[in-house]
Amino acid sequence: MANIERIGVSLESELLVQFDKLIAELGYQNRSEAIRDMIREKLSQKHLAEPDASGVAAVCVVYDHHSSGVAEKLTSLQHSHFFSTVSSMHIHIDHHNCLEVITFKGQISEIKKMADQIVSLKGVKLGKVNLVSLDAETQPHHHHS
Ligand code: NI
Numbered sequence: 001m002a003n004i005e006r007i008g009v010s011l012e013s014e015l016l017v018q019f020d021k022l023i024a025e026l027g028y029q030n031r032s033e034a035i036r037d038m039i040r041e042k043l044s045q046k047h048l049a050e051p052d053a054s055g056v057a058a059v060c061v062v063y064d065h066h067s068s069g070v071a072e073k074l075t076s077l078q079h080s081h082f083f084s085t086v087s088s089m090h091i092h093i094d095h096h097n098c099l100e101v102i103t104f105k106g107q108i109s110e111i112k113k114m115a116d117q118i119v120s121l122k123g124v125k126l127g128k129v130n131l132v133s134l135d136a137e138t139q140p141h142h143h144h145s
Pocket of ligand 1: 065090091092093097098099
């Protein structure tokens with residue numbers, strides 16, 4: 001495990017009250033854990049902006065499977081990018097709608113391109129992309145029990 005440094009932080013009491021309220025709502029057990037995650041999130045955002053950065057992404061799409069060709073196009077896109085497609089999950093939500101979650105791993109610029117193609121497919125009603133960088137500094141630490 002990495003060396004742990006202790007730091008002191010000064011902030012206005014009103015800001016601290018709001019911070020404590022926020023992290024309690026988010027389910028954090030203590031301030032340190034919340035601050036660590038917020039720092040990692042910021043570093044991850046910075047890393048995601050670098051073109052050569054590597055990362056993983058979960059792309060969620062909702063579409064009507066009766067809508068012409070969208071299911072086939074989704075499959076075909078994953079086959080043409082099989083190298084970075086890690087996994088996909090298909091859920092039949094109701095008579096019309098399907099939810100598909102596709103996960104990618106690789107160069108962030110490539111993943112973004114692919115994700116944009118998927119989300120903008122004709123017939124896709126809703127598309128969300130969640131990108132996470134795989135930079136060493138921002139990787140979540142492992143919990144040891
Ligand atoms: Ni379905």
